[in-house]
Amino acid sequence: MDLQRTLQSVKNHADWISLRHVTEKTTLRSYRDEKPDRNQISYDDGVMVEVLVNGHFGYAGTSDISDAGIRKAADRAVLMARSAVDKKAFNFTLEQRPQSQGRYKSPVIKPLDSFSAKEISDIFVDANKAMKVSDKIVSRQATAMIVETHFYSISSSGSEMEQNFSIVSTDFSATAAEGSEFQTRTENGGLARCFQVGAEIFDRVSILERSRRVAEEAVELLTSENCPNETMDLLLAPDQMTLQVHESIGHPLEYDRILGDERNYAGWSFVKPQDFGTLQYGSKLMNVTFDPTVQDAMASYAFDDSGNKATKEFLIREGKLERGLGGLESQARLKLPGVANTRSSSWNRAPIDRMANINLEPGTSRLEDMIASVERGVFMMANKSWSIDDYRNKFQFGCEYAKLIENGQLTKTLKNPNYRGITVPFWNSLKAVSQARETYGSPFCGKGEPNQVIRVGHTTPYCLFANIEVFGA
Amino acid sequence: MNFTEKTKDGFNKVADHILDQLQNNEAANINLHAEDSTFIRFNNNKVRQNTQVEQRGLSLLLQKNSRSINLSFSITGNIEDDKKRADQFLKMARTECDLLPEDPFQVPLQNNGQSDHSFQGKLLDPANVVEAITTPAAGSDLAGLYCAGPLISANKNSMGQSHWFANENFFMDYSLYMGEKAVKAVYAGTEWNQKDFAANLTHTQRQLALMNRPKVELKPGAYRTYLAPGAVAELTSMLAWGALSYNAYKQGACGLAKLADKEKTLSPLFSVRENYGLGLTHRFNSLGELAPETLDLISKGELKSFLVSTRSAKEYTTTGNAAEGWEGPRAMEVLPGTLKESEILKQLDTGLYLSNLHYLNWSDRLNARITGMTRYACFWVEKGEIVGPIKDLRFDENLYDCLGQNLLGVTDFQETDPQVGTYESRSFGGKKVPGMLVKDFKFTL
Numbered sequence: 001m002d003l004q005r006t007l008q009s010v011k012n013h014a015d016w017i018s019l020r021h022v023t024e025k026t027t028l029r030s031y032r033d034e035k036p037d038r039n040q041i042s043y044d045d046g047v048m049v050e051v052l053v054n055g056h057f058g059y060a061g062t063s064d065i066s067d068a069g070i071r072k073a074a075d076r077a078v079l080m081a082r083s084a085v086d087k088k089a090f091n092f093t094l095e096q097r098p099q100s101q102g103r104y105k106s107p108v109i110k111p112l113d114s115f116s117a118k119e120i121s122d123i124f125v126d127a128n129k130a131m132k133v134s135d136k137i138v139s140r141q142a143t144a145m146i147v148e149t150h151f152y153s154i155s156s157s158g159s160e161m162e163q164n165f166s167i168v169s170t171d172f173s174a175t176a177a178e179g180s181e182f183q184t185r186t187e188n189g190g191l192a193r194c195f196q197v198g199a200e201i202f203d204r205v206s207i208l209e210r211s212r213r214v215a216e217e218a219v220e221l222l223t224s225e226n227c228p229n230e231t232m233d234l235l236l237a238p239d240q241m242t243l244q245v246h247e248s249i250g251h252p253l254e255y256d257r258i259l260g261d262e263r264n265y266a267g268w269s270f271v272k273p274q275d276f277g278t279l280q281y282g283s284k285l286m287n288v289t290f291d292p293t294v295q296d297a298m299a300s301y302a303f304d305d306s307g308n309k310a311t312k313e314f315l316i317r318e319g320k321l322e323r324g325l326g327g328l329e330s331q332a333r334l335k336l337p338g339v340a341n342t343r344s345s346s347w348n349r350a351p352i353d354r355m356a357n358i359n360l361e362p363g364t365s366r367l368e369d370m371i372a373s374v375e376r377g378v379f380m381m382a383n384k385s386w387s388i389d390d391y392r393n394k395f396q397f398g399c400e401y402a403k404l405i406e407n408g409q410l411t412k413t414l415k416n417p418n419y420r421g422i423t424v425p426f427w428n429s430l431k432a433v434s435q436a437r438e439t440y441g442s443p444f445c446g447k448g449e450p451n452q453v454i455r456v457g458h459t460t461p462y463c464l465f466a467n468i469e470v471f472g473a
Numbered sequence: 474m475n476f477t478e479k480t481k482d483g484f485n486k487v488a489d490h491i492l493d494q495l496q497n498n499e500a501a502n503i504n505l506h507a508e509d510s511t512f513i514r515f516n517n518n519k520v521r522q523n524t525q526v527e528q529r530g531l532s533l534l535l536q537k538n539s540r541s542i543n544l545s546f547s548i549t550g551n552i553e554d555d556k557k558r559a560d561q562f563l564k565m566a567r568t569e570c571d572l573l574p575e576d577p578f579q580v581p582l583q584n585n586g587q588s589d590h591s592f593q594g595k596l597l598d599p600a601n602v603v604e605a606i607t608t609p610a611a612g613s614d615l616a617g618l619y620c621a622g623p624l625i626s627a628n629k630n631s632m633g634q635s636h637w638f639a640n641e642n643f644f645m646d647y648s649l650y651m652g653e654k655a656v657k658a659v660y661a662g663t664e665w666n667q668k669d670f671a672a673n674l675t676h677t678q679r680q681l682a683l684m685n686r687p688k689v690e691l692k693p694g695a696y697r698t699y700l701a702p703g704a705v706a707e708l709t710s711m712l713a714w715g716a717l718s719y720n721a722y723k724q725g726a727c728g729l730a731k732l733a734d735k736e737k738t739l740s741p742l743f744s745v746r747e748n749y750g751l752g753l754t755h756r757f758n759s760l761g762e763l764a765p766e767t768l769d770l771i772s773k774g775e776l777k778s779f780l781v782s783t784r785s786a787k788e789y790t791t792t793g794n795a796a797e798g799w800e801g802p803r804a805m806e807v808l809p810g811t812l813k814e815s816e817i818l819k820q821l822d823t824g825l826y827l828s829n830l831h832y833l834n835w836s837d838r839l840n841a842r843i844t845g846m847t848r849y850a851c852f853w854v855e856k857g858e859i860v861g862p863i864k865d866l867r868f869d870e871n872l873y874d875c876l877g878q879n880l881l882g883v884t885d886f887q888e889t890d891p892q893v894g895t896y897e898s899r900s901f902g903g904k905k906v907p908g909m910l911v912k913d914f915k916f917t918l
Contacts, residue, residue: 042545059524063547084520117572139724175725182725264617264648387834389846449618450895473837
């Protein structure tokens with residue numbers, strides 16, 4: 001395939017045209033109870049043609065990556081654009097498609113293709129064995145999703161961008177049972193351990209130790225008390241803060257939600273355009289950034305799909321809302337500054353506003369001091385259940401594991417911990433933020449019509465909130 | 474040849490090319506998923522984005538010396554190019570199998586027969602869709618997605634099995650807005666009829682007019698509630714999250730385990746079955762196994778059958794029922810009852826009328842407790858009369874309550890909820906559900 005030659009043959013079909021070639025290899029390895037459960041490898045390969053005709057972008061994606069196939073897709077993209085010119089939502093220009101050249105590559109010490117199916121199998125079977133800490137363990141699972149993605153994009157205005165991503169998501173989980181009680185513990189909540197990294201992540205010693213701990217905590221939960229039902233202080237670990245930030249900061253700040261594009265599917269936002277610069281989103285301890293420059297986080301990149309260079313930006317500073325999550329198209333529509341987050345899940349979808357890495361900046365507290373400051377509260381870890389309304393307002397989240405805090409000390413282990421609240425009052429109840437931070441993410445953020453799953457990363461500290469409604473099963 | 478004919482010709486030749494090369498110690502199962510789709514996204518009755526996607530993908534399950542690997546890959550539609558790709562992936566699959574441990578639950582491939590169904594629709598020309606939708610919706614704040622085109626699923630295996638299912642269909646999944654108040658609708662089928670779409674739109678506009686009253690803000694609590702079919706469709710979607718999976722039951726992740734163990738009961742008014750007679754999807758699964766035309770899952774409140782894949786059946790030494798590996802319903806039908814549409818508001822008397830629910834999740838899986846939000850046209854009703862739309866409420870409710878002793882009635886009509894999922898590619902399927910009247914539905918926030 002010679003994409004440059006194909007571009008030359010179609011570049012006069014529209015006012016502007018780009019070709020985005022995406023190849024992605026996804027390997028899923030899963031071992032349950034020491035036996036292979038899933039071994040799947042998928043190769044996705046296609047080209048998205050994007051055209052600008054009379055101020056409207058049209059798209060056509062094809063898995064026929066021959067010269068003829070791409071030229072056919074170009075004709076269809078032009079047809080799409082022309083058919084909507086009189087009913088377009090906005091009159092776009094090339095300002096929304098800056099000329100960009102550059103390359104990006106995930107930081108990798110040991111290439112993923114240097115690690116064989118047999119090596120993964122051996123480690124994962126041993127991880128399953130390490131989880132057999134008790135006869136009460138009834139199910140053990142080790143899972144890895146390994147993704148290698150290559151984006152190559154060129155345009156009639158001279159852009160040329162190449163980005164290579166090496167991504168690994170892992171999970172080691174165990175279920176313990178006694179009578180009709182079942183408790184499952186995963187590592188940090190499902191596949192939340194996901195990074196841009198190489199095969200160096202498969203460190204045998206660390207994996208076996210972490211697997212054993214997960215299983216021990218599953219057994220511990222069987223005999224633990226239920227989380228109490230009361231209003232009290234809530235300390236959240238970074239692996240739950242990830243979800244809290246994602247749902248109650250990331251999504252409501254996406255400009256396409258505020259503009260109403262997403263209303264029919266995931267919903268819109270309680271945030272209004274006039275809130276930027278005025279809304280006290282949270283307490284003064286709250287500082288939130290969009291940062292695609294983090295070294296190994298899930299959604300780091302150099303350019304978004306529009307060619308906009310990715311830079312770190314403050315969204316919320318000392319609790320006040322400053323900036324939202326909109327790419328160049330949404331910025332033009334809303335007349336507000338945004339970020340480089342025009343992203344598509346693959347070659348077969350048009351890019352939309354996506355949150356990428358949304359991080360909570362560190363505070364000044366030490367975790368032990370935060371615990372010591374609590375007279376009565378709950379410390380929750382690892383997300384298990386999530387639900388929030390279409391305005392990203394009223395939420396209810398559940399965790400896998402918790403500890404009661406009494407008189408400044410961690411005391412009993414609690415099972416089935418949940419909490420609920422409303423976004424702005426909740427963030428305004430933030431009363432301590434730790435210095436220490438951890439990075440997690442999700443490979444599965446769903447959004448858009450047609451639907452798209454995309455990767456997001458979140459680096460967050462431990463956070464302490466006052467007077468939150470918590471409850472158990 | 475059109476897209477469907479070209480894809481069929483290519484699939485048969487490329488799949489046979491793979492199967493012809495298998496050695497004595499090998500068996501293979503091949504699936505095709507293909508579509509040629511038009512996607513048009515609307516906001517404010519204008520076009521936000523429009524995209525055409527032509528894609529074909531093959532998946533190859535190779536079994537060799539009791540090992541299994543599943544490889545999937547995009548194909549181009551050009552037969553000779555795709556044969557070369559297939560050669561490359563077959564070679565890779567063999568190498569993988571040599572590296573993997575034995576799979577004790579490998580399902581031996583069988584010949585589950587042949588089927589061949591192609592349904593031609595009457596779809597709008599992609600160039601005319603924008604006009605066909607925006608003109609009758611003029612003056613409305615419409616947001617949503619139009620999606621249409623041929624959609625194909627096919628299967629072959631090395632035992633001689635062969636299945637083909639191709640359909641040309643469309644859906645217009647949309648909402649109409651009045652400020653922040655909204656009503657949702659879907660117009661779907663295989664033959665676009667402009668008058669029918671206009672009528673669908675008019676009906677939705679009339680519903681929206683009901684929203685033009687002051688919002689009612691209710692305190693958390695337990696309310697007598699009518700769940701319209703759209704709300705029931707969302708609620709029963711949770712049954713696909715492991716609640717009817719035998720594998721989940723055996724591994725401690727089943728939402729209805731206590732029903733299976735007879736520790737809890739559901740109402741005799743509640744019955745669920747798989748019903749492929751609804752015509753929403755094909756009966757063959759990815760192994761080419763044919764599911765029974767109908768399968769009772771919950772009958773009059775009692776669990777009759779889990780969904781059991783052949784792999785689970787082998788692992789747990791039981792009988793399978795041709796479920797997919799994820800063991801969720803693919804053609805769910807919740808059976809109707811006797812509550813007439815004209816009686817709904819009267820029977821509800823004073824309480825909540827919920828047209829839809831949103832963002833559901835287990836809040837306590839082992840006790841079948843679910844949380845989620847009200848969404849779209851949801852009303853407060855007093856003495857059988859609609860007072861006004863409500864401010865959104867969060868519920869946290871136990872299925873053993875709302876589908877158990879608190880289930881007061883099930884409507885005598887059902888509505889089809891077509892599958893409108895488009896993650897990676899368009900999905901087949903859907904469900905058919907009635908409305909339900911329950912008492913003491915619990916709202917928390």
